[in-house]
Amino acid sequence: MANANIAPSNAFKARLESASPCMWINPARRPSLPTPRATDISCRDMERAANRMHRFAPLIVELFPETAQCGGIIESDLIPAPRFARALSHPPEAGALWIKADHALPVAGSIKARGGIHEVLEFAEKLALDHGLINIDSYYGRLRLHKARALFGRYKVVVGSTGNLGMSIGTIAAALGFKAIVHMSFNSKEWKKDRLRKLGVQVIEHPGDYEKAVDAGRREAEANPYSYFVDDERSLSLFLGYSVAALRLQSQLRKNRISVDAEHPLFVYLPCGVGGAPSGIAFGLKQLFGDHVHCFFAEPTASPCFLVRMLNPDHAGISIYDIGLDGNTEADGLAVPRASELAIDMMRPLLSGIFTVKDDDLFHSLYLLNETEGIRIEPSAAAGFNGPQMLFNSEAGRHYLAANNLSKKMGVATHILWSTGGLFVPDDEYAGFLARGKAMVAGD
Numbered sequence: 224m225a226n227a228n229i230a231p232s233n234a235f236k237a238r239l240e241s242a243s244p245c246m247w248i249n250p251a252r253r254p255s256l257p258t259p260r261a262t263d264i265s266c267r268d269m270e271r272a273a274n275r276m277h278r279f280a281p282l283i284v285e286l287f288p289e290t291a292q293c294g295g296i297i298e299s300d301l302i303p304a305p306r307f308a309r310a311l312s313h314p315p316e317a318g319a320l321w322i323k324a325d326h327a328l329p330v331a332g333s334i335k336a337r338g339g340i341h342e343v344l345e346f347a348e349k350l351a352l353d354h355g356l357i358n359i360d361s362y363y364g365r366l367r368l369h370k371a372r373a374l375f376g377r378y379k380v381v382v383g384s385t386g387n388l389g390m391s392i393g394t395i396a397a398a399l400g401f402k403a404i405v406h407m408s409f410n411s412k413e414w415k416k417d418r419l420r421k422l423g424v425q426v427i428e429h430p431g432d433y434e435k436a437v438d439a440g441r442r443e444a445e446a447n448p449y450s451y452f453v454d455d456e457r458s459l460s461l462f463l464g465y466s467v468a469a470l471r472l473q474s475q476l477r478k479n480r481i482s483v484d485a486e487h488p489l490f491v492y493l494p495c496g497v498g499g500a501p502s503g504i505a506f507g508l509k510q511l512f513g514d515h516v517h518c519f520f521a522e523p524t525a526s527p528c529f530l531v532r533m534l535n536p537d538h539a540g541i542s543i544y545d546i547g548l549d550g551n552t553e554a555d556g557l558a559v560p561r562a563s564e565l566a567i568d569m570m571r572p573l574l575s576g577i578f579t580v581k582d583d584d585l586f587h588s589l590y591l592l593n594e595t596e597g598i599r600i601e602p603s604a605a606a607g608f609n610g611p612q613m614l615f616n617s618e619a620g621r622h623y624l625a626a627n628n629l630s631k632k633m634g635v636a637t638h639i640l641w642s643t644g645g646l647f648v649p650d651d652e653y654a655g656f657l658a659r660g661k662a663m664v665a666g667d
């Protein structure tokens with residue numbers, strides 16, 4: 224059963240507003256799988272998105288030879304992390320710790336790859352079908368040829384982003400032959416913009432935050448019938464692309480002989496920005512595992528937009544600025560002032576909870592992960608790593624475990640820390656992250 228406590232206490236609100244770490248349990252979570260309210264999407268739609276990615280796999284191999292090994296399917300490994308668990312003081316009795324390695328996702332280097340690439344492929348497929356270049360059973364590798372590129376070259380693909388969605392959309396759109404335009408917010412990292420420019424993508428910088436960048440992209444596309452806008456705040460195609468990760472994780476769990484059932488709970492900790500990527504994945508996991516999977520989102524203390532919106536169910540459009548926060552965080556991928564309403568609507572009955580993390584803790588975890596497992600990530604990707612600790616050590620977390628009869632099952636539980644980005648971080652930038660993390664550890 225969900226926590227019956229509906230309104231957050233004044234003490235909780237004070238912590239949230241002073242940017243102190245919090246753990247919140249969703250009182251609106253429903254024990255059995257409800258019908259999503261915002262749309263009537265289902266497992267079938269998720270499978271359709273997965274099938275589309277399969278149809279495009281031969282073309283992906285041609286465009287990105289680094290994906291040949293995995294047959295053009297852009298997917299990350301599921302990695303056991305026993306040394307990291309020890310460094311986090313996560314004992315075996317608390318369950319096994321795994322990392323879902325989206326930091327190493329080929330082509331785009333982050334969790335935003337599946338959704339972004341799926342949406343551009345869906346658009347390209349529609350154009351190619353409408354113009355008779357392929358039918359659904361064709362060999363899609365032929366979309367690399369001149370005729371298809373000439374068709375795609377008539378269209379602009381436009382997106383607004385904090386960085387990683389832009390990298391995903393820009394990379395695939397430019398590779399297919401579209402004109403790719405990425406509007407970036409002020410806190411986007413320079414190296415992400417440079418990388419895109421080198422790929423032939425037009426990068427437009429904005430002095431405002433993520434929302435302003437998205438809005439600029441939306442307005443640019445509205446004015447031009449040959450523009451296609453990828454809407455990070457509202458797109459179902461993105462959402463379904465993200466959800467495909469759940470199907471793939473299911474087969475990785477099977478391969479690793481990890482059971483997920485009433486006796487073997489699965490906990491998944493996902494960094495959250497606007498909410499699209501973690502919600503798509505959580506939606507997919509809930510379709511496959513129902514009550515046996517417990518999804519928690521992680522946000523920076525300076526920018527907990529999803530938590531703010533979940534706490535205010537009647538206040539669509541509420542932002543972190545409305546509660547006095549400034550959104551300044553090194554977790555650039557999560558620096559979003561307002562949650563996606565689509566993601567909120569989908570998660571209201573499904574999400575277990577949300578916790579917030581200070582920037583210092585991100586660097587601390589980033590450093591420990593490198594020291595123990597040799598894994599290289601960007602700060603946003605570390606947001607979920609405090610999850611098990613928040614679950615076991617906070618009153619709200621312990622209450623959740625007890626109220627859902629989970630406390631006695633933790634020895635056979637599985638925890639997945641979703642590590643969401645980092646593949647393309649330049650060496651000098653990463654050295655700075657490590658130095659900051661090392662200083663945090665030394666200060667412990």
Ligand SMILES: Cc1ncc(COP(=O)(O)O)c(C=O)c1O
Pocket residue numbers: 333334335385386387388494495496497498499500501555556557601603604643644645
């Ligand atoms: C590294 C990283 N992790 C997590 C996220 C969160 O995704 P979303 O904004 O869809 O919630 C992002 C978003 O860009 C990201 O770049």
